Amino acid sequence: MKVAAVATPAAPGAATVRTPTTPAADARAPGPVVSSHNEWDPLEEVVVGSADGAHVPAWSPMIAATAPEEERGFFQRLGGSPFPAEVVDAARRELEGLAELLHREGVVVRVPSALDHSRPFATPDWESGSGMYAAMPRDVLLVVGDEIIEAPMAWRCRYFEVNAFRPLLTEYFRAGARWTAAPRPTLRDEQFLAAEEAASLHSAPPYMVTEYEPTFDAADFIRCGRDLFAQRSHVTNALGIEWLRRHLGSAYTVHVLEPNDPHPMHIDATMLPLAAGKLLLNPERLPEVPPRFRDWDVRFAPPPNPEGARHLYMSSAWVSMNLLSLDERRVLVEEKEMELRAMLRGWGMEPVPCPFRSFNALGGSFHCATLDVRRRGGLQSYF
Numbered sequence: 001m002k003v004a005a006v007a008t009p010a011a012p013g014a015a016t017v018r019t020p021t022t023p024a025a026d027a028r029a030p031g032p033v034v035s036s037h038n039e040w041d042p043l044e045e046v047v048v049g050s051a052d053g054a055h056v057p058a059w060s061p062m063i064a065a066t067a068p069e070e071e072r073g074f075f076q077r078l079g080g081s082p083f084p085a086e087v088v089d090a091a092r093r094e095l096e097g098l099a100e101l102l103h104r105e106g107v108v109v110r111v112p113s114a115l116d117h118s119r120p121f122a123t124p125d126w127e128s129g130s131g132m133y134a135a136m137p138r139d140v141l142l143v144v145g146d147e148i149i150e151a152p153m154a155w156r157c158r159y160f161e162v163n164a165f166r167p168l169l170t171e172y173f174r175a176g177a178r179w180t181a182a183p184r185p186t187l188r189d190e191q192f193l194a195a196e197e198a199a200s201l202h203s204a205p206p207y208m209v210t211e212y213e214p215t216f217d218a219a220d221f222i223r224c225g226r227d228l229f230a231q232r233s234h235v236t237n238a239l240g241i242e243w244l245r246r247h248l249g250s251a252y253t254v255h256v257l258e259p260n261d262p263h264p265m266h267i268d269a270t271m272l273p274l275a276a277g278k279l280l281l282n283p284e285r286l287p288e289v290p291p292r293f294r295d296w297d298v299r300f301a302p303p304p305n306p307e308g309a310r311h312l313y314m315s316s317a318w319v320s321m322n323l324l325s326l327d328e329r330r331v332l333v334e335e336k337e338m339e340l341r342a343m344l345r346g347w348g349m350e351p352v353p354c355p356f357r358s359f360n361a362l363g364g365s366f367h368c369a370t371l372d373v374r375r376r377g378g379l380q381s382y383f
């Protein structure tokens, strides 16, 4: 096996979604280039992920902990190989549709640079037969105010995924953003519960990552101004949450929730604040309103629409509630989620339908596939 010490450098400016990109920095309205404090202020600039060259992660206990059991054969057959072309093509078409919709709404759309996800790579401690993709900027990067934070991700195959976003990060940094990388975990074997250790537990292991070093995926955090809500998961450990808490300092409070999720990985199909005072909850994972939200208008998402059965290789069907807000009223919803659309209308919101069912095969939906780099609005407390 040919092993490269680092992944292919990203080609600066290479775009995978044919959509107008940001005007030159000097043509942009004055103000911070990166500024996003919550999930709902009016959206001005967003990164949309790319399905190009997506590879299936190799089967391992980490994958087994979060992938639906019925898809085990898929990973065992294709792990380390490209996702089937029809899956990637359909996801690419939907990403293009999403980017065009956002552009029509006046949002500046940015895309990651091309990265060769087929290349094996290694550190002094381990090797990975391939990378994965750059489809989910939400997992990789966390925007808190004018700062973009690179997440210390726990899946080895995602170790260099951030490289697809580096040209953008450099550009944002040049334009005044703060740019931080959380301490890069070594991801030695000690970072993971051993397969036999997991198997010896009476029930499913609570978390596959140990507390060896801090790890987190950015999608395990939800932002509500001065308050962030997090969960521990198979990729986010207590040290990772503590690292972010100390890094953000006393201006922010990081709350840890304990959803009832047997396969926790990312909190954005469990809770999603849609506006100041409006919270959408997953009725299975958070059947009781977290105390912090008792003064909010909290509603439970209806069950996902089973119509148009498709393979969900890396997520649950609850990606139905993985939404992206254009502002406090308008929110992107998968077009076939009719019950959710009706529920949102009854809540005084305007659901904006967008086809995105095929993309779900890659493990997420609108929130996962995007990173809101700039929303109009300042830092506030909502509690």
Ligand code: ABU
Residues within 6 Å of the ligand: 219, 265, 266, 267, 268, 269, 270, 314, 315, 316, 317, 318, 319, 322, 363, 364, 365, 368
């Ligand atoms: N990665 C988005 C969350 C998927 C899930 O909770 O099923």
